[in-house]
Amino acid sequence: MGNRAVLLTNLGSPDSTSVADVRKYLNQFLMDPYVIQLPWPLRRLIVSLFVLPTRPKASAHAYQSIWWEEGSPLVVLSQRLLEAVRKKTDVPVAVAMRYGSPSIESQLLQLAEQDGIDEILLVPLYPHYADSTIKTTVEEARSVIARHGLDVKLTVLQPFYEEPDYIDALVASTAPWLSKEFDHILFSYHGLPESHLTKADPTGGHCLKRDDCCQVASPAHATCYRFQVLRTTQRFVEKAGLKPEQYSVAFQSRLGKAKWLEPSTVDTLEKLAGKGVKKLLVMCPAFVTDCLETLEEIELQGSELFKQAGGESLTLIPCMNNHEQWVSVISRWCEEYPS
Helix, strand or coil: CCCEEEEEEEEECCCCCCHHHHHHHHHHHHCCCCCCCCCHHHHHHHHHHHHCCCHHHHHHHHHHHHCECCECHHHHHHHHHHHHHHCCCCCCEEEEEEECCCEHHHHHHHHHCCCCCCEEEEEECCCCCCHHHHHHHHHHHHHHHHHCCCCCEEEECCCCCCCHHHHHHHHHHHHHHHCCCCCEEEEEEECCEHHHHHHHCCCCCCCCCCCCCCCCCCHHHHHCHHHHHHHHHHHHHHHHCCCHHHEEEEEECCCCCCCECCCEHHHHHHHHHHCCCCEEEEECCCCCCCCHHHHCHHHHHHHHHHHHCCCCEEEECCCCCCCHHHHHHHHHHHHHCCC
């Protein structure tokens, strides 16, 4: 291994809760062709006519409900993770956001300018593959390197959805909540349009083409979000000793009219309450850092919905954030991940 630097990347956040900053962020996010997978003219039309006129105000209100004094929880927690990792490794490490600040471009340039750096290890902080998270991040990093003529090798950490160290850290971070009394635990993963899965399928004929596609071995699983989140769940429940009747899997954050992965978290919360579940735990393993989708969508909205449907309490299990065991895992990757 040569002289390596590491760039941790997360999704990003508006710079503030102002409508203007939220509009700027949403425009950058939704105009990414890996997020809304439509030709540019149609994407521009949808974003400009149907999203930006109204959604920024609603999203700004949502951000205001979870914003911290230090700033965006996602950015603050990512910075805390960075600081903890830096204490455990001598490898230069930075953190960047795919959308918003600090940008991948600014942080890549700073790392590449350090004397002797000839390799950048890119660590997308997403356990599961999706074009709208990992691919767009990798393509942005490659574009920056090419655009600026950086003389560095780019090594990309692959999806770690069932890496034993990751699963161990995930179980350890949830242990304080699993040790208490609860009726059921819901694994709520970020949703995706089904078209994203079929488009990412390299075989062109496996994902969602049969009911048991995630149980039948296929090269498609290397880029199949649904397979990977189900595998994370399987590995977690095995390690934590959960029984099949103790947990469910659902998908949140549905947007637009396209067909998305099912079952939806909203429907599942109502059904669980209707079945008599009173004390519900919810964890969101698609994220390693708490953000709008966990703190507002689940802890605030989800809790209210669950109680209205007859449940008593919904407890959000925090993401790993800067949990000591997770910090140790990332620090080892910084130093030992193959070039």
